[in-house]
Amino acid sequence: MDKVMSNKKVIALYVLPSLILLAGLVYIPIFLTGYYGLMDWNGVGPMTFIGLDNYIELLSDDTFWYSARNSFFLAFFSTAALIVYLAVSLVLSAKIKGRETLRKIYLIPMLLSSVAIAQLWIKIYDPNNGMLNSLLTTLGVESPPAWLAERGTVLIAIFIAIVWQYAGFYIIIYSAALKGIPASLIEAAEIDGATPLQIAYKIKVPLISGVIKTTIVLAIVGSLKYFDLIYVMTGGGPNGASEVIASYMYKQAFGIKNFGYGSAIGFALLILALATTFVIQKLTASKNDNIQY
Amino acid sequence: MADTNKSSSRKLGMSLLYAVLGLIAVFQIYPLVWLFFFSLKGNSEIFGRSPFALPEDWLFENYARVWFDGNISQYFFNSVFITATSVILTVILASFVTFAITRMKWKLSGPVLLLFMVGYMIPIHSTLVPLFQFYRELNLIDNPLSIILAYTAYNMPLTIMILMGFYRTLPREIEEAAVMDGCSIHRMFFQIILPMTKPVMSTTIIINMIYNWNEFVFVNTFISSDKYKTLTVGIQNFIGQYLTDWGAIGATLMISIIPILIAFFFLSNRIVEGIAAGSVKG
Numbered sequence: 001m002d003k004v005m006s007n008k009k010v011i012a013l014y015v016l017p018s019l020i021l022l023a024g025l026v027y028i029p030i031f032l033t034g035y036y037g038l039m040d041w042n043g044v045g046p047m048t049f050i051g052l053d054n055y056i057e058l059l060s061d062d063t064f065w066y067s068a069r070n071s072f073f074l075a076f077f078s079t080a081a082l083i084v085y086l087a088v089s090l091v092l093s094a095k096i097k098g099r100e101t102l103r104k105i106y107l108i109p110m111l112l113s114s115v116a117i118a119q120l121w122i123k124i125y126d127p128n129n130g131m132l133n134s135l136l137t138t139l140g141v142e143s144p145p146a147w148l149a150e151r152g153t154v155l156i157a158i159f160i161a162i163v164w165q166y167a168g169f170y171i172i173i174y175s176a177a178l179k180g181i182p183a184s185l186i187e188a189a190e191i192d193g194a195t196p197l198q199i200a201y202k203i204k205v206p207l208i209s210g211v212i213k214t215t216i217v218l219a220i221v222g223s224l225k226y227f228d229l230i231y232v233m234t235g236g237g238p239n240g241a242s243e244v245i246a247s248y249m250y251k252q253a254f255g256i257k258n259f260g261y262g263s264a265i266g267f268a269l270l271i272l273a274l275a276t277t278f279v280i281q282k283l284t285a286s287k288n289d290n291i292q293y
Numbered sequence: 294m295a296d297t298n299k300s301s302s303r304k305l306g307m308s309l310l311y312a313v314l315g316l317i318a319v320f321q322i323y324p325l326v327w328l329f330f331f332s333l334k335g336n337s338e339i340f341g342r343s344p345f346a347l348p349e350d351w352l353f354e355n356y357a358r359v360w361f362d363g364n365i366s367q368y369f370f371n372s373v374f375i376t377a378t379s380v381i382l383t384v385i386l387a388s389f390v391t392f393a394i395t396r397m398k399w400k401l402s403g404p405v406l407l408l409f410m411v412g413y414m415i416p417i418h419s420t421l422v423p424l425f426q427f428y429r430e431l432n433l434i435d436n437p438l439s440i441i442l443a444y445t446a447y448n449m450p451l452t453i454m455i456l457m458g459f460y461r462t463l464p465r466e467i468e469e470a471a472v473m474d475g476c477s478i479h480r481m482f483f484q485i486i487l488p489m490t491k492p493v494m495s496t497t498i499i500i501n502m503i504y505n506w507n508e509f510v511f512v513n514t515f516i517s518s519d520k521y522k523t524l525t526v527g528i529q530n531f532i533g534q535y536l537t538d539w540g541a542i543g544a545t546l547m548i549s550i551i552p553i554l555i556a557f558f559f560l561s562n563r564i565v566e567g568i569a570a571g572s573v574k575g
Contacts, residue, residue, distance in 0.1 A: 002398060004472050004478055005396065005397050005398050005468065005472075005478070006397060006398040006399055007397075007478060008399070010393075010397070010478050010479075011393050011397055011399050013389075014389040014390060014392060014393040014397075015389070015390050015393045015394070015405060017386060017389075018386045018387070018389065018390045018409075018449060019390075019405070019408070019409075021386070021442065021445060021446050021449075022408075022409065022412055022446050022449060024427070024446075025420075025424060025427075025442060025443060025446040025447070026412050026415055026420060026446055026447070027408075027412075028423070029419075029420035029423035029424050029427070030415060030419060030420055032422075032423035032426075033419050033420060033422060033423055036422055036423065036426075088314070088317065091310060091314065092314075096310075096311075096314070102314055102317075102318055103565070104557075104561050104565065105318045105321055105322060106317065106318065106321050107561075107564070107565065107568075108321060108322065108325070108554075108557065109321055109324075109325075110568075111503050111507075111553050111554075111556075111557055111564070112507065112550050112553060113506070113507030113508075113509065113524075113525045113549065113550075114507065114509060115507075115509050115525040115526075115528060115529055115549075116507075116525075116528070116546050116549050116550050119528070119529075119532060119542065119546055120324055120325075120328050120546060121324075123328075123331070123539065123542070123543075124324060124327075128340075129339055129340055129344055129539070130344065131324070131327055131344050131345070134343060134344045134345065135345075164320070164321065164324070167317075167321070168321065169568060172565055172568050172569055173568065173569060175569075176565075176569030176570075221414065221416075224416070225416035225417070225418060227418065227510060228509045228510065232509075232529060245418075246416070246418045249418050249421075250418065250421075250510075253421065253422050254421075254425075254514060259422055262422055263422045263423075265418075266416075266418050266419040266420070266421065266422060267419060269416050269418055269419050270415070270416060270419035273414065273416050273419075274414070277414065
């Protein structure tokens, strides 16, 4: 038995093709991005080694910092929105009629492409014929904003579309975790006279703290690398007001063919994502992590 | 008296709760209903009447027009081909890896698993330039193979994560019995294990399908000619040309999301399962 199940040739045959594929398309490119960041390179001609110049330039590049600010803005609000998703999931974890159907309805936008979502919301936000401003005008709002075309509203408008897209995703994750809590625990608390609110806050939330931590990482890292929706909806505009790190990287590399500088931005994005993950893991580490029930 | 007060306030609370839950459902669904309606309208209706009105004449010809006149049908079949090929490749390769890691005995299985999982954290914008350069050297730019390989590599971590939970629950006795019967390891994998994992395989297939169908950046970066573009990138270009023809834009968007909605209608349980498994285990 053991001899058959530890046959090295078979293991290599089963694992190596995938490992080589990932090495070629994921792991090696990560390091190459950092390396290309040391080059002056327009993508076509030869590369010129310029040391840390790109990275030094990045540190004093206002557009980069503005796009980083926007990325962190989205990360912060996406994390704050988790509280709402968690509250909805807690409500749905009670014996509510039609809760399975409701969860599935909430999930639908998440299954659509960001391109389709972006195009749909461009129409919703259309200042003249869009759904939102028609509604606001009917409700008596005198001159509603032009949402995607104004610096002051563009990020909020994008954030609302992101909530629409991802709400169902997080509700499904929380619901799956809540389902894993043994019914006997909840029943015991009910017998002891705990109110639904106490059960939710003092029993359910602490028991799924591991999953909550995972979703915080997902929300923050997901926001930092957010791209498709913004690229299609505003292209980073108006006038750079909704530029994020990924869209700035894409513009530099594939837009104006500044491949060396684009690579440096891509590498900075990687470092930011990994560092943020690490910091959250440290900040939220507690002895509850390995809770048993 | 106190009891009836309590139960009536409880009823009020429940109705309020349902109202909020219903409102969220409307917020999630209504934009899609609105999209469906404006995909059936002509410009005079869109610009002349309330955006909330039902379509006056249901202009299904909007759909026929974009399907036959634009390249939408071409993009659609490209999406089908690239999605199907990548899904098959990803699920087969991931099954091999998951089997070797969870069922076979070797020292490096832990570190190798970790290596696969790390791939899940990588932002694609941090690999895009080297990937572009790599494909250019291999002459794979503007070749669907570049997309299929990228989808397979980047969806592998999530697929393994979902498969793993199921593989770990399979009893050891299955393999023991197979080995006793003198079954080779390949036959064991293909004829015994793989058929047993059908439920979780269908979960990974549907999740991969959705991700690949919707992917944008890789196609936008590596594919330049219309004959290979997929729907996401295709509709993006197409809409650029039809800026003011809302009916055509609506119909195009509907065509791109209808396959997903159909899949959702029949397989929503599997989709929910896949999403839950992919992140809770992480």
